[in-house]
Amino acid sequence: MLLSSFLTSISVFSVPLSIDITYLKLHKQHAPALSNIIETARDSGYQGARLAIEDSNTTGKFLQQHFALTSFEFTEQQNLLTRIKEEFSNGKAIFILDASLPVLKEINLWAQNKNILLFNISDFSNELRNSQCVNTILHTAPSNAMKSDALAQWLLYRRLSKVLLIRGEKPADIALAKSFKRSAKRYGLKVIAEKIWNFNTDLRRSAQQEIPLFTQTSKEYDVVYVADQTKDFAEYIPFNTYLPRPVVGSAGLEALSWHKVIEQWGAAQLQARFTKLTTRHMNEIDFTGYLAVRAVAQAVHKTNSASVKALTAYIKSADFKLAAYKGRKLSFRAWNGQLRMPMALIQPHGLVSQSPQAGILHPITELDTLGFDQQESHCNAN
């Protein structure tokens, strides 16, 4: 008896573990935009996950743990769904999903009662965190509500309380505007007018004439919020508004989980490693991909187990904490599987602030002032 327990305690650090993570990406159809100059790298997300695998293996070599990443890309939704089922029946059980909302919902239905660990790294929609709950999926991507709360807190701090809201016509833009209106109500801001962008001129030539007219209102505003998910027109709003006011939302000051200008809390090192690996800058999706792999690796380091059941239990537990170059430890919200994290407020070339803002209080953690708190979320992931 004594001998056997002695042996187990020795074996804790001597059994080599091998962890396979599968990355599934659905290439989304990009809507045509007015300006097509700024493009997001096609390998966004995957490269972040790749760096996290490297980082985790550096740690893993001292613990005899090895991490591997396999990546698949799809243009058809159905092919992705077929593949995840195939991989699962081949014994793979940890998946990083860079896909759209309908795919995530379908995967969630299929994954019920399975021993599987799923991460959403690129869908920001509020409904996945609040109404159409996906109890099998953890979100390292922040929700739109977290982003709009982060901005609203800053607007409150700066006393910019009268907001002109501009939105596009697409469903995603309507969702963003709705998210901001929720945040505005929460933090006592006033939307003085809401305008819908439906012009079809070429703004590279005429933004200077069109936007001032478009942003002329009967009431004064302190700030303009733009809801334009695909950045169809948003970048033309700053400096062209009728009243000279700051622009936030999809242009101007943006709430992001990551950006190339973040350098505090050791971030400079992460940025340097990423640039060395990829010869480009790390973006928000790279970062959420990085976090998903790091969450798995952290759980493997701590539990010394490769069992998906044990890893999932640990990641969802109160003991789990992830250091993520944000100055706070991150953990997942039990009710909707959302990773709680501070949001950076970025103007194109500088970090302006980080929310939660000082003075915004919460009985448990200030990080839960961003996004859907337990009381308001209709989800219960357990």
Added chain:
Amino acid sequence: MKIKLLLGLLFISQSLLVTAGELAYVTNEKDDNISVIDLEQQKVIKEIAVGQRPRGIIFNHDQSLAYICASDSDRIQILDLNTEEIVGELPSGEDPETIVLHPNGKIIYTSNEDDAILTVIDIATSVVIAQIDVGVEPEGLAVSPNGDLVVVTSETTNMVHWINTKTNKIIANTLVGARPRSAQFTRDNQFLWVSSEIGGAVVIIDVASKEIIKEFTFKIRGIHRDRIQPVGIELSRDGHYAFVALGPANHVAVINRKTMDIEKYLLVGRRVWQLALNEDQSQLLTTNGISGDVSIIDVNKMKVTKSIKVGRYPWGVAIKHSNK
């Protein structure tokens, strides 16, 4: 004209040599320079330009030279403290962050944060003797006073790596809390103190067994526990106190090592980072990254007595003895 200027410089440095009291050298990460504080006058008496993003700083044994990690210049610069000129560099590998001197005075260890490497440098020949693979983002460094062991903490791997200084091989790894930052050996070589920034704890590790024997967590009224992030550790020579810089909590914790109680929290500048005690252990200096100043703690009264404005993002601090 040039000769006159040189003579003038010589005169200034000579006069300094004669009268200098204790001087604190503070590296300013974002100003690429060092602020020199005269501890008697309690003010900055000069700034010395160095390489990009200076962080770790130490002196050689007779305190005639300072070794400075100029992280973004990818080198360790050697500063002659008498002439205040950079007189050379050591081959450091990329992005050196922290630096420590072996008690024999001949070997320097530096952590290469970007490459997950510990570099061992022979000072006399300026040659890299060994590069040791360690965890991601190596940071805290300490050599045991008897010279047998060097330890390095890795921030993203969350480990203390124990290295035999004779073989330059890792002999053990101890998992600690998230984002370990500083490590300090006790003078009797028996214990190692390690801080974990995100883990929010300081642990004492028994050097013989490499196991954690004691953990301190901190609690300050009105400050959320997530903001209490231990970074720098300084142990008083008489074995009485341990001081722990608590980062964005803006406090230094005072631990009584005899009773193992946390006795006091002292309010200092914003995002307190590294610590240094002066020669007679009566003053403790703290570098405060965000407020860009240095707080001075009177150790006998256990009170913060002064804050001194330095450059942007002060990082490391080393105190040169008085030569009066």
